[in-house]
Amino acid sequence: MKRNxxxxxxxxxxxxxxxxxxxxxxxxxxxxxxxxxxYLDKNWPELIKVSNxxxxxxxxxxxxxxxxxxxxxxxxNYSIAEGHFQKALSFNADDELSLEYLYYCYLFVGxxxxxxxxxxxxxxxxxxKIGTDRQSKIGFILIEAGSKITDSISYYNKGNQGLRNYYxxxxxxxxxxxxYVKNKASVFHALTYFxxxxxxxxxxxxxxxxxxxxxxxxxxxxxxxxxxxxxxxxVQSLGTATMIVGPPPPPGHQPQxxxxxxLTNNSTSSNYFIGSFSVQKIVxxxxxxxxxSVSNINKVSQYNNNGFISYSFLGNSxxxxxxxxxxxxxxxxxxxxxxxxxxxxxxxKNWLALKISYFNNTKKNIVEENGYLVNNSADLTTxxxxxxxxxxxxxxxxxxxLYQLENKYEEIQKFNYRxxxxxxxxxxxx
Numbered sequence: 066m067k068r069n070x071x072x073x074x075x076x077x078x079x080x081x082x083x084x085x086x087x088x089x090x091x092x093x094x095x096x097x098x099x100x101x102x103x104y105l106d107k108n109w110p111e112l113i114k115v116s117n118x119x120x121x122x123x124x125x126x127x128x129x130x131x132x133x134x135x136x137x138x139x140x141x142n143y144s145i146a147e148g149h150f151q152k153a154l155s156f157n158a159d160d161e162l163s164l165e166y167l168y169y170c171y172l173f174v175g176x177x178x179x180x181x182x183x184x185x186x187x188x189x190x191x192x193x194k195i196g197t198d199r200q201s202k203i204g205f206i207l208i209e210a211g212s213k214i215t216d217s218i219s220y221y222n223k224g225n226q227g228l229r230n231y232y233x234x235x236x237x238x239x240x241x242x243x244x245y246v247k248n249k250a251s252v253f254h255a256l257t258y259f260x261x262x263x264x265x266x267x268x269x270x271x272x273x274x275x276x277x278x279x280x281x282x283x284x285x286x287x288x289x290x291x292x293x294x295x296x297x298x299x300v301q302s303l304g305t306a307t308m309i310v311g312p313p314p315p316p317g318h319q320p321q322x323x324x325x326x327x328l329t330n331n332s333t334s335s336n337y338f339i340g341s342f343s344v345q346k347i348v349x350x351x352x353x354x355x356x357x358s359v360s361n362i363n364k365v366s367q368y369n370n371n372g373f374i375s376y377s378f379l380g381n382s383x384x385x386x387x388x389x390x391x392x393x394x395x396x397x398x399x400x401x402x403x404x405x406x407x408x409x410x411x412x413x414k415n416w417l418a419l420k421i422s423y424f425n426n427t428k429k430n431i432v433e434e435n436g437y438l439v440n441n442s443a444d445l446t447t448x449x450x451x452x453x454x455x456x457x458x459x460x461x462x463x464x465x466x467l468y469q470l471e472n473k474y475e476e477i478q479k480f481n482y483r484x485x486x487x488x489x490x491x492x493x494x495x
Contacts (some may be wrong), residue, residue: 096124100132109136109380127156131163142380143170144350161191168195174382176347177204178280181248201495204243204251211467211488213372217480235261237488250279256439265443266300274437284347288435292339294362299332314394337362341369352376352387358432362441369393369431382418383412393431402428416457424449445474447481463492 096119103112116133132148150167154160164186171180184197192198217231241255257272274288343356350376375387385476391404408422425448431439440446449472455465469486
């Protein structure tokens with residue numbers, strides 16, 4: 066009796082094993098049936114699991130790629146969903162559902178150039194449905210202004226034997242415009258004004274920045290830029306002046322001369338140019354890029370080789386970690402230095418985004434962010450902590466604020482000081 070029960074249990078286990086093997090055996094029929102049922106049930110995690118296993122085993126076709134793409138999309142993993150929609154379109158280039166999903170994947174991760182470029186493939190019906198047939202050629206308009214406060218308030222001036230300010234708070238203002246050319250390339254213009262007075266004199270600066278972003282096939286993006294800086298400096302110096310006093314002297318006698326100290330202003334005006342070029346590539350959740358900038362700021366040629374890498378942990382904008390690096394040299398690589406800039410970007414709410422970054426540099430200020438940020442101060446920025454907060458009010462209006470703690474080094478008198486930088490802006494999207 067006992068032996069019969071053992072045989073019975075063995076037979077049951079064998080039958081269950083055979084059944085399990087048969088269920089796990091992939092065929093085109095059960096892959097289609099199971100993936101379709103999981104799609105109808107909206108069981109996205111299981112659909113992703115089943116579909117990826119099927120694709121890995123060679124079952125790759127339009128509907129399977131579309132379904133797994135939708136599954137990733139519903140889980141807000143847009144970076145991975147994008148690849149499946151592109152694969153689905155390789156089977157059926159005119160499928161409007163795949164095009165629509167891919168369009169929104171681009172939008173939700175901030176790849177507006179690719180989204181615009183893709184919309185050129187839309188039929189009139191799809192364009193009307195999404196609204197791309199009436200979208201403005203203007204991407205956005207921004208207005209920002211700010212200032213900064215230093216902890217080096219005063220110093221003892223031997224000339225007038227009194228206290229004078231080291232650095233007064235400057236005035237900063239920028240007006241920016243982004244627009245699109247033929248629904249493909251985006252062009253960004255920025256006009257900037259900066260004015261500050263310090264113990265060395267005054268500086269008044271006007272800048273114009275132009276950047277073009279051009280998407281290419283296979284998730285490549287190139288960005289050439291040019292930046293013009295007009296800087297007017299007024300330096301105060303203490304000199305002497307002589308004058309004849311009293312009545313004219315008799316013949317053969319020297320006139321009475323009085324020497325006095327006078328403060329003179331020496332003004333200079335200079336034009337500088339920065340040219341930059343960068344290339345970017347996106348591979349699923351990973352984004353990386355390389356670039357080079359060439360500048361002649363303060364009549365010193367600088368070659369700035371830079372690169373960055375970032376990773377989206379969730380395949381969207383919820384959490385992104387990245388780091389940028391700069392290898393820069395002056396006067397044809399007579400000297401070379403390094404700078405590093407790690408950052409964290411998070412979007413805990415749809416209306417709130419936060420970016421925290423750090424910058425560290427040794428020797429010589431550099432241009433950053435593909436030639437956009439120009440640091441032509443005579444004092445070295447050794448490090449900088451930044452917090453950028455963006456509030457989305459509605460689809461047409463965003464407000465943002467920036468705080469920076471900037472550590473500086475004055476090279477003439479050799480002392481360290483700090484700036485507290487505060488900036489606010491408005492971004493308008495038509």
